[in-house]
Amino acid sequence: MDAETQFAVEAVRVSKLYDTFAALRHATCNFATGGLHLILGENGAGKSTLLRIIAGLSTPNAGTVRVLNQSPGAAKGVAYMSHAPMLYDEMTAMENLSYFATLYAEPNSCGCSISPEMALRSVGLDPHLTRPVGNLSQGMRQRASVARALMADPVLLLLDEPFSNMDVEGARQMLDLLLDFKTWPSPLGTRTILLTTHQADLVLPVADTVTRIHRGAVVVDAA
Numbered sequence: 001m002d003a004e005t006q007f008a009v010e011a012v013r014v015s016k017l018y019d020t021f022a023a024l025r026h027a028t029c030n031f032a033t034g035g036l037h038l039i040l041g042e043n044g045a046g047k048s049t050l051l052r053i054i055a056g057l058s059t060p061n062a063g064t065v066r067v068l069n070q071s072p073g074a075a076k077g078v079a080y081m082s083h084a085p086m087l088y089d090e091m092t093a094m095e096n097l098s099y100f101a102t103l104y105a106e107p108n109s110c111g112c113s114i115s116p117e118m119a120l121r122s123v124g125l126d127p128h129l130t131r132p133v134g135n136l137s138q139g140m141r142q143r144a145s146v147a148r149a150l151m152a153d154p155v156l157l158l159l160d161e162p163f164s165n166m167d168v169e170g171a172r173q174m175l176d177l178l179l180d181f182k183t184w185p186s187p188l189g190t191r192t193i194l195l196t197t198h199q200a201d202l203v204l205p206v207a208d209t210v211t212r213i214h215r216g217a218v219v220v221d222a223a
């Protein structure tokens with residue numbers, strides 16, 4: 001990433017339609033490089049839609065989006081965690097991450113990675129767990145999902161509900177982990193995290209910015 005890049009993500013008047021329904025309406029929001037950015041909003045507000053567009057997984061109908069100064073999907077060093085599980089239930093956490101590690105070795109990836117073992121340890125999971133993911137507690141599965149995203153060693157980490165299914169203590173530990181991860185040196189530059197959560201009280205004290213979305217529109221974009 002260019003060291004001069006001020007914003008990890010710039011979204012200008014972004015709209016996303018599903019048939020005639022506007023999941024996002026002229027949403028404009030910028031996320032500074034190096035920040036922990038919190039995106040809040042009611043169920044169905046458009047938070048996941050925005051993250052998916054930034055991740056390059058969904059194309060807006062209107063507006064412009066720049067991610068690490070490139071088009072969404074083109075930028076290296078971006079990892080996205082969906083709120084839906086992205087792991088195979090019948091495999092262990094280690095088997096899952098080892099499998100996905102082979103995908104991160106593809107030419108399109110950033111070329112740098114954190115080992116499956118280190119990613120699992122960093123979220124507090126034992127890499128030698130023999131239980132398949134489908135038999136883990138929901139909180140442990142969530143940790144494994146976050147570990148999968150960390151494994152790409154992202155300079156921009158997009159997390160959709162990383163604390164869901166976690167008790168308060170587990171969520172705190174996960175937040176501490178993310179804050180620590182943000183300080184890890186990266187050859188691609190300063191790390192930035194965007195996350196959505198319904199546990200706003202947990203993250204608000206440490207968030208650098210808060211972006212509120214209501215019915216598809218950005219209503220507050222405050223530092």
Ligand SMILES: Nc1ncnc2c1ncn2[C@@H]1O[C@H](COP(=O)(O)OP(=O)(O)OP(=O)(O)O)[C@@H](O)[C@H]1O
Nearest residue numbers: 018022023041042043044045046047048049050083
């Ligand atoms: N593929 C789709 N087809 C049709 N409508 C969709 C699709 N994806 C999302 N929507 C609708 O777009 C709106 C925004 O959805 P989105 O998932 O972005 O909200 P959200 O803020 O992430 O909500 P939650 O907090 O419940 O996860 C919702 O009304 C949702 O039903």
